[in-house]
Amino acid sequence: MQRGNLSITILGSGTSTGIPVIGCRCDVCRSQHPLNRRTRCSVLISYNDHNILIDTSTDLRQQILREDIRHIDAVFYTHSHADHLHGIDDLRGFNLHTKSAIPLYGSPKTLERIKNSFSYIFDHSIPVGYIPHLELCPLEQPVSMFGLTMEPIQMEHGWISTLGYRCGPLAYLTDCNAIPASSMEKLQGLDLLILDGLRFTPHNTHFNIPQAIEVAQQIGAKQTLLTHLSHEVDHPVHDQQLPPGINLAYDGQKICFPSHKEDCS
Ligand SMILES: [Zn+2]
Ligand SMILES: [Zn+2]
Ligand SMILES: [Zn+2]
Numbered sequence: 001m002q003r004g005n006l007s008i009t010i011l012g013s014g015t016s017t018g019i020p021v022i023g024c025r026c027d028v029c030r031s032q033h034p035l036n037r038r039t040r041c042s043v044l045i046s047y048n049d050h051n052i053l054i055d056t057s058t059d060l061r062q063q064i065l066r067e068d069i070r071h072i073d074a075v076f077y078t079h080s081h082a083d084h085l086h087g088i089d090d091l092r093g094f095n096l097h098t099k100s101a102i103p104l105y106g107s108p109k110t111l112e113r114i115k116n117s118f119s120y121i122f123d124h125s126i127p128v129g130y131i132p133h134l135e136l137c138p139l140e141q142p143v144s145m146f147g148l149t150m151e152p153i154q155m156e157h158g159w160i161s162t163l164g165y166r167c168g169p170l171a172y173l174t175d176c177n178a179i180p181a182s183s184m185e186k187l188q189g190l191d192l193l194i195l196d197g198l199r200f201t202p203h204n205t206h207f208n209i210p211q212a213i214e215v216a217q218q219i220g221a222k223q224t225l226l227t228h229l230s231h232e233v234d235h236p237v238h239d240q241q242l243p244p245g246i247n248l249a250y251d252g253q254k255i256c257f258p259s260h261k262e263d264c265s
Pocket of ligand 2: 030
């Protein structure tokens with residue numbers, strides 16, 4: 001990748017079950033259309049030769065292989081729900097090549113849950129190589145690396161809090177059903193917004209698509225993609241019905257920002 005080039009790849013655009021849903025015989029789950037097959041939610045931000053992964057989804061291994069990702073410099077977690085976390089053990093494959101720890105960023109609460117849920121990873125009596133080599137980095141404010149700044153955005157996801165992330169001209173906000181005013185202020189002037197838009201019917205912990213459209217129009221990014229999509233969403237049918245500038249995300253979608261010019265010193 002050329003110096004200064006920023007991109008984001010949708011590794012997974014599906015809700016917690018993945019699509020098709022195990023055992024479901026609905027039209028979308030039986031669809032052979034590639035846009036209706038969704039792995040669990042995650043994105044990769046690439047800048048020059050650096051890769052930042054947001055979440056380690058349950059489907060991380062197949063996402064990494066599909067996109068031919070050779071290294072990960074850092075992982076940022078939105079929250080600790082299983083669909084965003086349980087691929088964590090597959091980070092071990094990157095350690096085998098780099099021989100160094102991968103930093104994991106997230107809220108102190110999310111990192112505490114990761115440590116408790118995957119205690120073997122942080123058991124230093126087990127030799128590196130048998131377990132992933134990861135370093136917990138609690139995130140309270142924006143952090144800069146490789147010339148990029150990752151700014152945490154506080155959100156509500158039912159009864160828990162989650163973090164979205166802004167990175168220059170783009171923001172990734174999944175697993176949310178409310179965005180406080182203080183966070184909305186941090187979302188001005190975006191080129192790309194990727195936003196939770198689970199399904200058409202209401203849900204207790206996710207924006208549904210009508211709510212997501214309303215929030216997207218308030219934020220006013222040049223382009224918005226809806227993600228964390230359930231099997232209610234038939235991509236070829238429903239994508240065309242969205243307002244201008246708003247589309248459904250799909251697995252493998254890549255958006256480039258060739259003119260992005262943060263200093264990379
Ligand atoms: Zn989720
Ligand atoms: Zn289904
Ligand atoms: Zn969640």
